[in-house]
Amino acid sequence: MTVTQNTSFFDQHFLNHISLDCVVFGFHDNQLKVLLIRRKFTKEWALPGGFVRGDESIEIAATRVLQERTGLDNIFLKQFKVFSEPERSKRNPIVQDLVESGARPDLEWFKQRFISVGFYALVDFSKVEPTPDSISDLCDWKNLGEVDSLILDHNQILNKALETLRLQLNYQPLGYNLLSDRFTMPELQRLYETILAKELDRRNFQRKMLSYGILNKLKERKTGGAHKAPYLYEFNLENYQKALQNGLYGGW
Amino acid sequence: MTVTQNTSFFDQHFLNHISLDCVVFGFHDNQLKVLLIRRKFTKEWALPGGFVRGDESIEIAATRVLQERTGLDNIFLKQFKVFSEPERSKRNPIVQDLVESGARPDLEWFKQRFISVGFYALVDFSKVEPTPDSISDLCDWKNLGEVDSLILDHNQILNKALETLRLQLNYQPLGYNLLSDRFTMPELQRLYETILAKELDRRNFQRKMLSYGILNKLKERKTGGAHKAPYLYEFNLENYQKALQNGLYGGW
DNA sequence: TCAAAAGTGTTTGGTTTACACCCATGA
DNA sequence: TCATGGGTGTAAACCAAACACTTTTGA
Structure with a gap:
């Protein structure tokens, strides 16, 4: 996702009302880790996410977003839930962030209501190069136990992802995406x-x-x-x- | 969902790009049944679906749609997947339907690309009063084995719903919503x-x-x-x- | 009175759980 | 040499699959 000064950039390129958020799991030092980004100005932590282009399925969009945040292609991805409470878009820190960074033409776009599709991803920790997006100053791993307050309903999204992962463990193999080859x-x-x-x-x-x-x-x-x-x-x-x-x- | 002659009705009331489709399961005569609607003009069968109002979560929207199609409140509902292939909105029979029914002001709205959230619902067959929506002339049960070609990717949505239901059977109780009280x-x-x-x-x-x-x-x-x-x-x-x-x- | 469906119980075999024992390694 | 982690094996408990026998009912 690239934020530009072009007023209609978002409107032209992305479907409005629709976003996606990714819970990226990695495993290192016997710890389950999650990839998070930190907003430039509000310094609040969030799940990496993005929007859907006119020619993309939401899976392709998630793949693109994760490629940008991790440098990896072919990430194991699974959608697990749509988060759509009307209240979830209220008090969006991204808007605050944009305001504090000087009035932005895309401000209105971020103010709209978003319905977000939650994905979880499993990646090889050692191969990831965490890369912030344009409205963040940090992208880094956090131990699952040490994640505190995230923006919007991202804590809820994270918890649901973990719950889903635990359930999947009962009827799916797991490990190939999280461990080294040997x-x-x-x-x-x-x-x-x-x-x-x-x-x-x-x-x-x-x-x-x-x-x-x-x-x-x-x-x-x-x-x-x-x-x-x-x-x-x-x-x-x-x-x-x-x-x-x-x-x-x-x-x- | 009500189709009116008001040009901006849809734009004013519903989030664009987002729809929902419901796979409603009922059980009768030892047969698993699905509730379908038939388009007025093209006579093609489809899953009951709808759109999301500005003040609704997608679950509430699905509940509303199903209330309209079945007469029931408190339906057991579960979202199971988002269908978002860009091609899925091509050749939308609803558009054809609207054209054949005389030019409609909301034609453009239906031409847009939709990302659809799939829900499955479990209902007491005997309590349902199938009711068509404004662009359909029929709403009725079909035996699961006798469903043939549905519009868009609705067959795919139906199959995925069934697959999900079978999986859920392994770790969830089932029956309360599909059978009579005793x-x-x-x-x-x-x-x-x-x-x-x-x-x-x-x-x-x-x-x-x-x-x-x-x-x-x-x-x-x-x-x-x-x-x-x-x-x-x-x-x-x-x-x-x-x-x-x-x-x-x-x-x- | 008999076929078909339903209630109840048992036998059997596999799977999961809980352990015991020995081996290899660096401190 | 010894504490610790790792490889391998086994007895007991548990659970699921297969099957037997009896009871009830309408035709």
């Missing part, structure tokens, strides 16, 4: 534990995970750790895709 | 079998269903049938609501 079973387990916010038995976890048939066990081990070297695994992409489509059995 | 276990089982499109063992079904603790067994039996009179049940609303929120264990 990883250990304990790493995968930490990821599940973090999302579910509860501990799992490592032996039962391994059995269940292997029973899905979506992992290739490698002969290599991960050395350098302080203890017995764990085996490395990679996802069996063919089976992983199948499992994504057909679903898994047995929940967490 | 019903028999076999009736409930037929409902599940119809949605899942497969047969279930009646003894295992009963055990599993009862284990959820959402049913009250009544002392009465349903008489008049050709065979042994089955007991009547009702939902224990308190536990049903709890189960809706907390989810169920074990899928179908």
Whole structure:
């Protein structure tokens, strides 16, 4: 999204009333992280979001927005809910931001009511290069537990995304988008534990995970750790895709 | 939704670019049914839908639309997906309809691109009074298996709704909205079998269903049938609501 | 009186849970 | 050498699938 001085830029390029917000999850240091941006003037934190061009589906628009914020293509994306309370657009800090930055021709556009489509995205933390948009001065990861007040209803959007992710865990494989290409079973387990916010038995976890048939066990081990070297695994992409489509059995 | 001759009626009252479509499921004669409307002139079938007023959330808008089509308040509603392909609004039969019905001032409004929020609804078949909207001449139930070509991407929307319903069955109770207040276990089982499109063992079904603790067994039996009179049940609303929120264990 | 539907119960096999034991590694 | 994490295995508990027997009803 580029904010220009052209009065009709937004009206010409984007569908009005419609926005999208992305909850981008990453995993690092055994922590689930969310990508946030900070408004230039109000210094308030928000989810990265954007608008829909005339020739885009909302998924394509979300992909474009995330490409701009992370530098990544081919991001795993899923819409999970539309947020449409009429009150949600009231007291929009973006408007305040624009006012404080000097009167902007697009002020009116931002003042309108928006219905926002919520997406969640799963990305490889190490590959992301957080990049602010034109009305923000910061874009950075926050630990999920340390996110405090966000603008508008963004806290609500974030919570709903997390809830959805937890549900999806029960019938979808997860990990390919959040971990490096090669990883250990304990790493995968930490990821599940973090999302579910509860501990799992490592032996039962391994059995269940292997029973899905979506992992290739490698002969290599991960050395350098302080203890017995764990085996490395990679996802069996063919089976992983199948499992994504057909679903898994047995929940967490 | 009321179509008037007032040029700016739509622009004044509804958010442009945004529509909603409802897949209304009913259950009757051991058949899963969908509520459809038929366009006045093109005679093409479509899902009931509508637009969002300036002071409505999209859920409220859907509730209003369904009140108009069914006569019911308090309908069980769930949004399941946003349909936003730019091509979906091309060749919109509503436009053709309006043209054939004589030039309408709101023609331009219907020509715009729409992003549609899909809802599914579960209703008590016997309580619905199907009522066409102003651009339709029919509103009626169709057996799910007998739905043929619908306008735009409405077939796709219908299929996605059904898919979602089947998934929800795995972790949500279902039936309160689709059955009468009192019903028999076999009736409930037929409902599940119809949605899942497969047969279930009646003894295992009963055990599993009862284990959820959402049913009250009544002392009465349903008489008049050709065979042994089955007991009547009702939902224990308190536990049903709890189960809706907390989810169920074990899928179908 | 008999076929068909419904109520109730049991057997069986697989899956999940909860553990025990041994191995490897750096401090 | 020892605490810690990791690999592998097993007994018990639990749950789901398959199936048997009896009861009720109208034709």
